[in-house]
Amino acid sequence: MKGVSRSPAKGGKTVKAIVIGSFGGPEVLRAAEVPVPEPMENEVLIEVACTGVNPVDWKIREGMLSGMFPHEFPIIPGWDAAGRVKAVGRNVKGFRIGDRVYAYCRKPKVKDGTYAEFVTMDHAAVAPIPENVGFAEAACIPLAGLTAWQSLFDAAKIQAGDKVLFHAGAGGVGSLAIQFAKHAGAKVYTTARTANHAYVTSLGADVAIDYTKESFVEAVRKREPGGIDLVYDA
Numbered sequence: 739m740k741g742v743s744r745s746p747a748k749g750g751k752t753v754k755a756i757v758i759g760s761f762g763g764p765e766v767l768r769a770a771e772v773p774v775p776e777p778m779e780n781e782v783l784i785e786v787a788c789t790g791v792n793p794v795d796w797k798i799r800e801g802m803l804s805g806m807f808p809h810e811f812p813i814i815p816g817w818d819a820a821g822r823v824k825a826v827g828r829n830v831k832g833f834r835i836g837d838r839v840y841a842y843c844r845k846p847k848v849k850d851g852t853y854a855e856f857v858t859m860d861h862a863a864v865a866p867i868p869e870n871v872g873f874a875e876a877a878c879i880p881l882a883g884l885t886a887w888q889s890l891f892d893a894a895k896i897q898a899g900d901k902v903l904f905h906a907g908a909g910g911v912g913s914l915a916i917q918f919a920k921h922a923g924a925k926v927y928t929t930a931r932t933a934n935h936a937y938v939t940s941l942g943a944d945v946a947i948d949y950t951k952e953s954f955v956e957a958v959r960k961r962e963p964g965g966i967d968l969v970y971d972a
């Protein structure tokens with residue numbers, strides 16, 4: 739595969755990454771050797787075991803978000819990482835080399851993401867992975883989990899007993915939102931194709947509605963004639 743080189747690191751040590759040199763379709767993704775990043779004083783250097791893949795990655799790759807955040811090519815995509823602490827900046831406390839961690843690696847500039855063997859991130863966005871969670875599972879949680887959590891608890895202020903309808907309950911955000919809402923004591927309706935009904939009910943959804951076969955408005959209205967408290971388009 740044709741590579742895209744970035745400037746060589748001090749000492750010349752490089753690692754593998756996936757980069758894009760321009761906006762475009764999947765064909766702009768290339769394997770490359772990139773410099774090993776150095777952690778700044780508040781950062782953790784993570785040796786990435788697994789990266790999450792989110793819809794925002796292809797939206798960035800296609801240039802759809804170029805007016806929303808600063809971008810600098812070549813770009814390493816990816817905002818979710820799980821792996822082990824390789825080094826810490828001098829102000830970082832609470833992390834030791836080798837700790838299993840995961841992080842939401844969104845930075846002020848879209849440039850050095852998580853589709854790489856190493857990524858640096860501010861320690862405030864890094865957390866230990868619980869012992870019973872593997873790297874692959876942990877890498878799926880930060881972006882989708884924070885989106886679901888902040889929407890439900892900070893914005894919607896969900897309460898026990900609330901009746902909630904999620905759209906796209908089988909997706910990354912929806913699957914975590916269902917679990918958070920059930921944990922908070924809500925009654926959960928969700929849209930999903932029939933093939934995903936067993937999955938969304940296993941997560942705790944009370945009622946799954948196949949939006950390709952029936953009107954979700956009618957399906958909810960006939961069960962909740964008095965209306966519901968929250969509709970969340972995940």
Ligand SMILES: NC(=O)c1ccc[n+]([C@@H]2O[C@H](COP(=O)([O-])OP(=O)(O)OC[C@H]3O[C@@H](n4cnc5c(N)ncnc54)[C@H](OP(=O)(O)O)[C@@H]3O)[C@@H](O)[C@H]2O)c1
Nearest residue numbers: 793794885905906908909910911912929930931934949972
């Ligand atoms: N603004 C933010 O901060 C933020 C953060 C995270 C995500 N997002 C956005 O939120 C969206 C979902 O993200 P995700 O990670 O959850 O994506 P995902 O994992 O790809 O899930 C998408 C889900 O959408 C469902 N779906 C597709 N068409 C549908 C329709 N017409 N009606 C209802 N459900 C439909 C699919 O399930 P079925 O096959 O069962 O329908 C699928 O599970 C993306 O557009 C993403 O970019 C925004």
